[in-house]
Amino acid sequence: MTGTELQMLLSGAWTTVWISAIAIVGGVPLGLVLGLGRVAGIPVLSQLLALYISIGRATPLVTLVLLLFVGLPVVGINIDAVTAGVLTLLLNTATFNAEIWRSVYQSFPRGQIEAAQAVGMQKGAIFRRIMLPQMSVAALPGLMNEATLLVKASPAIAVIGIVDLTRVTDRISARTYEPLPPIIAAGIIYMIIIAGMVRLQRVLEKRAAKWSA
Amino acid sequence: MDWDLITNSILFNPAEWEIVLNEWPRFMRGFSNTLTLFAVSVVGAFLLGAVIVNLMASRNPSVRAAGRVYVDGMRMLPFLIFAYLLYYGLPSLGIRMSAWTAGLLGLILYHAAYVAEILRGAWSQLPAGQTEAARAMGFHGPQLFLRIVLPQLVLGSAPILGNQLIYMLKDTAFLMIITVQDLTYAANSVQSMYFVPLQPFIVAIGLYWISTLAIEGLVFLVGRFARKRGLGRA
Amino acid sequence: MPDAVPALEARHISKTFGELEVLRDISLVVNPGDTISVLGPSGSGKSTMLRCLNFLETPDRGQVLLAGEPVGRRADGRLVSDKELAKSRARMGMVFQSFNLWPHFTVLQNVIEAPTKVLGLSKDEAVARAEGLLAKVGLADKRDVYPFALSGGQKQRVAIARALCMKPDVLLFDEPTSALDPELVGEVLAVMRDLAKEGMTMVVVTHEMGFARDVCDEVVFMDRGVVVEHAPPAEFFGNPKTERAQRFLSRYA
Ligand SMILES: Nc1ncnc2c1ncn2[C@@H]1O[C@H](COP(=O)(O)OP(=O)(O)O)[C@@H](O)[C@H]1O
Numbered sequence: 240m241t242g243t244e245l246q247m248l249l250s251g252a253w254t255t256v257w258i259s260a261i262a263i264v265g266g267v268p269l270g271l272v273l274g275l276g277r278v279a280g281i282p283v284l285s286q287l288l289a290l291y292i293s294i295g296r297a298t299p300l301v302t303l304v305l306l307l308f309v310g311l312p313v314v315g316i317n318i319d320a321v322t323a324g325v326l327t328l329l330l331n332t333a334t335f336n337a338e339i340w341r342s343v344y345q346s347f348p349r350g351q352i353e354a355a356q357a358v359g360m361q362k363g364a365i366f367r368r369i370m371l372p373q374m375s376v377a378a379l380p381g382l383m384n385e386a387t388l389l390v391k392a393s394p395a396i397a398v399i400g401i402v403d404l405t406r407v408t409d410r411i412s413a414r415t416y417e418p419l420p421p422i423i424a425a426g427i428i429y430m431i432i433i434a435g436m437v438r439l440q441r442v443l444e445k446r447a448a449k450w451s452a
Numbered sequence: 453m454d455w456d457l458i459t460n461s462i463l464f465n466p467a468e469w470e471i472v473l474n475e476w477p478r479f480m481r482g483f484s485n486t487l488t489l490f491a492v493s494v495v496g497a498f499l500l501g502a503v504i505v506n507l508m509a510s511r512n513p514s515v516r517a518a519g520r521v522y523v524d525g526m527r528m529l530p531f532l533i534f535a536y537l538l539y540y541g542l543p544s545l546g547i548r549m550s551a552w553t554a555g556l557l558g559l560i561l562y563h564a565a566y567v568a569e570i571l572r573g574a575w576s577q578l579p580a581g582q583t584e585a586a587r588a589m590g591f592h593g594p595q596l597f598l599r600i601v602l603p604q605l606v607l608g609s610a611p612i613l614g615n616q617l618i619y620m621l622k623d624t625a626f627l628m629i630i631t632v633q634d635l636t637y638a639a640n641s642v643q644s645m646y647f648v649p650l651q652p653f654i655v656a657i658g659l660y661w662i663s664t665l666a667i668e669g670l671v672f673l674v675g676r677f678a679r680k681r682g683l684g685r686a
Numbered sequence: 687m688p689d690a691v692p693a694l695e696a697r698h699i700s701k702t703f704g705e706l707e708v709l710r711d712i713s714l715v716v717n718p719g720d721t722i723s724v725l726g727p728s729g730s731g732k733s734t735m736l737r738c739l740n741f742l743e744t745p746d747r748g749q750v751l752l753a754g755e756p757v758g759r760r761a762d763g764r765l766v767s768d769k770e771l772a773k774s775r776a777r778m779g780m781v782f783q784s785f786n787l788w789p790h791f792t793v794l795q796n797v798i799e800a801p802t803k804v805l806g807l808s809k810d811e812a813v814a815r816a817e818g819l820l821a822k823v824g825l826a827d828k829r830d831v832y833p834f835a836l837s838g839g840q841k842q843r844v845a846i847a848r849a850l851c852m853k854p855d856v857l858l859f860d861e862p863t864s865a866l867d868p869e870l871v872g873e874v875l876a877v878m879r880d881l882a883k884e885g886m887t888m889v890v891v892t893h894e895m896g897f898a899r900d901v902c903d904e905v906v907f908m909d910r911g912v913v914v915e916h917a918p919p920a921e922f923f924g925n926p927k928t929e930r931a932q933r934f935l936s937r938y939a
């Protein structure tokens with residue numbers, strides 16, 4: 240591989256990183272909203288969300304990205320490949336995050352909420368001041384794990400022509416007629432990204448849990 | 453978003469559903485390919501995973517390290533790049549496989565690492581005294597593992613293994629990118645042949661969803677059985 | 687002052703959980719400055735009664751009055767808004783069996799959270815108040831420690847300081863020493879004893895017979911969801927009128 244090809248590889252890596260990053264950063268709060276909506280006990284909404292999450296968990300990303308990219312224009316939403324890719328990853332990761340948030344919400348100790356009610360705090364303040372900080376720490380390992388799964392599933396967006404770190408290996412081998420080196424190089428870059436995320440997770444966990452023994 | 457457009461002319465457009473209906477055999481071929489890939493790779497990944505977890509428990513440190521490197525390495529890779537390696541990369545080394553073979557082999561090798569890691573986690577929870585008791589009764593080697601240890605690992609980690617099964621089902625869809633004719637491939641062909649962009653994917657997602665519900669149901673039954681035997685998480 | 691307005695009053699409270707009738711027509715009067723202990727076998731409804739006073743449980747029937755003003759329900763029986771209920775609760779402190787400190791806050795943050803966020807005190811004011819209270823419960827040196835590093839007795843004293851920092855009109859205690867190792871019970875009871883002496887109005891659900899006998903102005907004995915006896919401690923312990931109270935005392939006292 241020459242310098243040009245190395246540059247292509249790195250630009251593919253950058254595409255993977257920024258698209259995944261947007262989906263991860265957006266998917267955490269969106270998952271929170273979906274997860275809380277699911278347990279809010281609002282009659283039709285909660286059931287619809289449960290159905291949406293169940294289907295979302297079962298849908299392969301390749302299938303979803305095709306549905307959005309090919310299907311949305313037909314219903315009057317014009318969408319380019321990159322937007323479809325980001326949206327796919329975002330929707331997918333949000334459904335998994337919703338389940339993580341839901342489970343930490345449901346296992347939150349009742350007594351702490353009662354203590355807050357007893358001193359006259361209201362729902363919003365209890366959620367923001369007491370629950371959310373602790374829920375975030377409890378959800379962190381699951382959310383980070385989901386984030387690494389997202390990066391590993393992100394090559395699905397290659398199917399609609401986005402030149403990410405996986406698809407760029409096609410482009411490179413079309414020039415060099417040697418597919419093995421770019422594939423191995425891409426594999427190594429993925430490993431570095433994932434290893435970096437696992438490391439970040441350890442650092443965050445250590446920093447976040449200063450209050451627990 | 454134009455809801456009238458969606459409801460009247462697209463989702464409930466009988467002509468477009470008729471196309472899907474006419475192409476039903478194609479969907480069924482794709483679906484049966486998906487299920488075949490899934491079933492074979494589940495069995496393969498499970499057997500290989502059971503072997504690898506034994507490597508990771510070996511007394512020989514270099515065997516142990518090899519098992520670890522394999523498992524951690526796979527778990528840092530996307531499935532698709534690994535499938536690329538087998539299908540597009542290996543021919544440079546003179547190893548040529550059909551897309552189907554490469555895909556199937558990829559699923560097995562890749563998910564075996566995840567299965568091994570799950571089993572290892574469950575194994576570390578087993579009380580050590582138990583295998584010692586079995587040893588004292590004359591069990592050893594593969595017999596000890598297969599009859600005493602493995603059943604407990606499987607029952608004890610049923611929910612996590614179940615999740616892994618769902619990931620395996622979904623990973624089969626990646627293989628359409630290397631031209632394997634699975635369910636998503638079938639949906640995409642119908643879509644591009646007739647330009648009915650929504651219905652084929654909705655049908656495909658429906659079939660994936662039903663399969664997932666079936667897997668979850670099965671896992672639930674196994675979990676209940678395990679709890680009756682006093683294994684696994686309550 | 688026999689016709690002064692009671693600090694806290696419950697009138698004809700009833701509560702059922704599904705089929706189970708947990709409280710039946712409970713009435714209770716707590717005069718300002720009094721310490722009332724609530725005794726009774728476990729499962730008799732003491733916690734539920736206490737939790738109905740600040741509407742952590744919503745009573746099915748009956749009224750709660752705080753200094754004569756209705757809590758939780760308006761006179762017409764409709765439930766009050768979240769905001770209004772919070773205002774009433776801010777005037778009643780509660781101390782739980784399991785402490786329920788907020789683990790992500792330091793001791794000081796636990797104590798000043800509600801005064802700053804609910805009462806709107808400035809941080810400086812709240813900290814000054816909190817430091818005084820922490821000194822009073824003997825934990826001045828723990829202000830920047832997280833709860834996990836405290837013993838059970840220390841946690842409960844922080845919880846008391848947290849409740850006091852709101853300057854409540856009434857303090858409710860639900861078995862505050864039951865989760866403590868025996869050697870830590872004394873330090874918590876000592877704090878409560880001081881509060882009683884200073885004229886704090888308190889309702890204390892407890893199994894500490896010594897505390898009930900020596901510190902309280904009145905004993906309420908509950909069994910199976912009803913108030914069976916209601917008497918000054920000397921009378922209740924010296925000469926219990928009902929057979930149920932006699933049986934209870936022979937077992938616990
Ligand atoms: N949230 C609840 N749901 C159903 N039953 C409850 C609930 N809380 C308490 N109970 C029942 O009400 C009865 C009285 O409980 P409690 O007030 O805690 O008694 P005590 O504090 O005197 O031990 C018990 O039988 C208990 O099981």
Ligand SMILES: [Mg+2]
Pocket residue numbers: 732733734861
């Ligand atoms: Mg109780």
